[in-house]
Amino acid sequence: MEEVLLTPPGADEVRILARGVLAAATGDDGPTPLQELLIPSLFLSMTGHAVELAALTPIGPVEFAQQLARRNRIFRERIVQTMLLAALVVRPLPAEVALRLREFADALDVDDDMIAVAEKYADGAADLAAADFDRNGYLGGLHADRLNALHTQDLDSSWGQVAHDPALAARWAQLWELPVGTLGRGVADFYRDRGFVTPGLPGSAPPLLAQHDWVHVLAGYGTTLENEIEVFAFMARANDDPRAFSLLAMVISLFETGYLKAGAGLFEANEGHLRSGGMAVRLGDAMRRGARTQGSHDFLDLDWFGLADRPITVVRSEIGLTPKAAPAIAAGSVSAWQPGGITPYQLNAARKAAESEGRPFVPWQPDPNRE
Incomplete structure (x- = not known):
């Protein structure tokens, strides 16, 4: 088994992470203007490395998970949450985004209550999503x-x-x-x-x-x-x-x-x-x-x-x-x-x-x- 990688991500890995977030959180028409601002800002603040969305190529959930194979669960959870944050700023949330969020989370072996919330937003069931917030284990x-x-x-x-x-x-x-x-x-x-x-x-x-x-x-x-x-x-x-x-x-x-x-x-x-x-x-x-x-x-x-x-x-x-x-x-x-x-x-x-x-x-x- 490979040793768990605990060092901060370098510029090359950050680009891979940004490819995954872009693939999971944006609709078929590409990122919204807010996502074009938000995703680079998140990566620059959290990693110190700049990313240019226009220069990123798509990546699928299986390949993405393989790239993160040496990362521990908490790292993978935080990446899924970055995907969620980039998706939750969009209304209406495209159905394909909710589906891809679930696919990426499953490939990374991560579950997050907010994925179910995103799925309900995409279904137009905001009232049911509100109930999920009320039942959330943390709150x-x-x-x-x-x-x-x-x-x-x-x-x-x-x-x-x-x-x-x-x-x-x-x-x-x-x-x-x-x-x-x-x-x-x-x-x-x-x-x-x-x-x-x-x-x-x-x-x-x-x-x-x-x-x-x-x-x-x-x-x-x-x-x-x-x-x-x-x-x-x-x-x-x-x-x-x-x-x-x-x-x-x-x-x-x-x-x-x-x-x-x-x-x-x-x-x-x-x-x-x-x-x-x-x-x-x-x-x-x-x-x-x-x-x-x-x-x-x-x-x-x-x-x-x-x-x-x-x-x-x-x-x-x-x-x-x-x-x-x-x-x-x-x-x-x-x-x-x-x-x-x-x-x-x-x-x-x-x-x-x-x-x-x-x-x-x-x-x-x-x-x-x-x-």
Whole structure:
């Protein structure tokens, strides 16, 4: 038996990988304009090697699997997920693409729940696909560790809301008592600047969804829908559990294709945000940053309050967070306190929240000291 190949792929292997992704994810008419941007961006960000789609020749699933014979399962799973990501940005999804995704996955001896989702999209059964997301093993189940991390027992589903939990609300309120520069105080500022309601109070986001707000602050992403795509891409790749890819598949289905009408207990469909200028580069960079964190991080099941009093710079260093690449910054990737990192709706919500609570309204403004 040949020795397993664990080194990063070189330029020649990257071209083979790109041939497989192109063959599996594109329809008979060739790649869409978005795929022409996305596929090269993903490979450049994740491998450091550029690919030109026009120069690639087709490859079948059997030959592709033979080329990857020395690669382990996790490598093959990630390649299938790259195929899925490149396919899931297309609506309508051609039937031949869903078929080829299954053929390539079978040849690579890989199964992924999102292949069934792609098949349902291709069949026009988006409602059934939504049910698959709800049943997904990573997102669907409640367990003791998750409840302990969320500091509440008052949930009937992972994405359930908690509108009356005084202890949980008090725990979030205590973040305001932390020194400026700590992760927890950053999250408190993040909430107040946007008029967000903390878990445990009426009108709040589901506690599980609130977990990802810590990632906005930690990884340096604002709160536009484009930023949401970056955050979920970062979280999906920071987790070694391949099922976490469903997080990214979910937000693409919400904020690019609109296949999903709603998700994560709060989000509603709003199409076309991956087509925004530079988003292919930003998505690839967010995946790169997630993949390069040290260790495996399940940010949704992490007890963030155990890190709340620590300097944000220390937490970033401990997980090995790499800076954003210059092309992603040039393409518009911003943090929660940079221009463009907040929406007009959120600014207005912050003003209304201050008025309703009878406290002075301090408008959001860019603040490089909070980066």
